Amino acid sequence: MTIDFKEITKDDKKIFDKYLKLTYHDNSAFNFTNFYMWRKYYQSRCVVEDDVLFVKYGNKFLQPFCDAAQIETAVKKIVDEYKKNPAEYIFINAEKNFVEQLVKISDLEFEILPQRDRFDYVYNTQNLINLSGRKYHQKKNHVNAFKKLYPTAEYVSDFTDEVKKLCVDCLNIWYTERDLTEYPALPFERAAIIELLDDFDFFDIKGGAIILDGKVVALSIGEQINSDTAVIHIEKADFDIKGAYAAINQKFAQTWKDLSFINREEDLGIAGIRSAKESYRPVKMIEKFHIKLR
Secondary structure (H helix, E strand, O other): OOOOOEEOOHHHHHHHHHHHOOOOOOOOOOOHHHHHHOOOOOOEEEEEEOOEEEEEEOOEEOOOEOOHHHHHHHHHHHHHHHOOOOOOOOEEEEOHHHHHHHOOOOOOOEEEEEOHHHOEEEEEHHHHHHOOOHHHHHHHHHHHHHHHHOOOOEEEOOOOHHHHHHHHHHHHHHHHOOOOOOOOOHHHHHHHHHHHHHOHHHHOOEEEEEEEOOEEEEEEEEEEOOOOEEEEEEEEEOOOOOOHHHHHHHHHHHHHOOOOEEEOOOOOOOHHHHHHHHHOOOOEEEOOEEEEEO
16 A cells, blocks of 8 residues: 655644654654745655654655554554665654664664764753853853944844844845855755745744844744754854854843753754854754665
8 A cells, every 4th residue: 555645735734743742852853844844855745644644755754753652563654665666765864762663673674874964963051041151151252242343233032024024135145145056955945934934923933033233134943842942943144243143042042941952953064064063062962863674
C-alpha cells in the first residue's frame, strides 16, 4: 500500500501541533512554523495514516510523529514505502530519542550518521539576557557600544502593520547584499519570512525589532516549541550598524525569560555562523542524524 502524501498547507497547523505534542521535541525543525516556512525548498509532503503523522522531504523521510508504542509499525511502513524509490538516506535530521528506538527494531538494520552541521545550539536564557561574567564580556561590550552609538534606537515587540512594512524593507536590503548563487536557500527564506509577517497571529509566533531613524535595522522571530524551550526562527540585522546583532539577540531573549532555554538552530557548516554561535557559549547541542537502511 502506498502512503498518499500531499503538500503542506496552512490548514495542517492543527494536525502538526497535535502530533508533535505527543513527544518532547527539541529539534528546531520539528514545529509547524518551520515545516511551513521551508515546504517549497525541501519539497515537503505530509499525511496522517493510522494515527501517525508522516512527513517527507523529496524522497527522504523524517521520523514518524506518533505515540511511542506505534514507532515500530510506522517505521516498517516507511521502509516499505522507501524501497519503492530509495535514496541515499531513509531518514534525515532524526532526533537521538528516535535513533534509540530505531535500533531496538530487531529485524531491521540501520547505519546511524551524526550530522554535526545540523546540530542545534541551545543556550541558557538568562545567560543571553544578562550577559554576565568574563565569558560574555565581549558581547556586553557590543551591546553597550550599540547603546552609546545609537541612543535613539527603539526596540519594539508589537508588530503593527507599519513595523511589518519596515521589516520587509530591512529584508529587501539584507538579501540584495547576499550572494544568492552561493546560498540558494536564501530566496526561499526571504519569501517564508514575508509569509510569516503577513499572518503573524496565525503562526503563534513572537517578534522583536530595533528601529533607528525610521528604519528597522534588526529583527528576530521565534516561538515556544516545548515546555522549556523557545526557538529563534529568524534573526537579521544591518552589518553596518555596530552591535545590532548583539543588541537584538539580548533584547529578544527577554521575550523568553520564563523559559529555561533558547534554541538558535544550526550553523549549516558555515564557518562564520559556527564561530558566532559558539561565541555565545551553548549549554547543550541537539544532535541530529541521517540514517541509512542497510
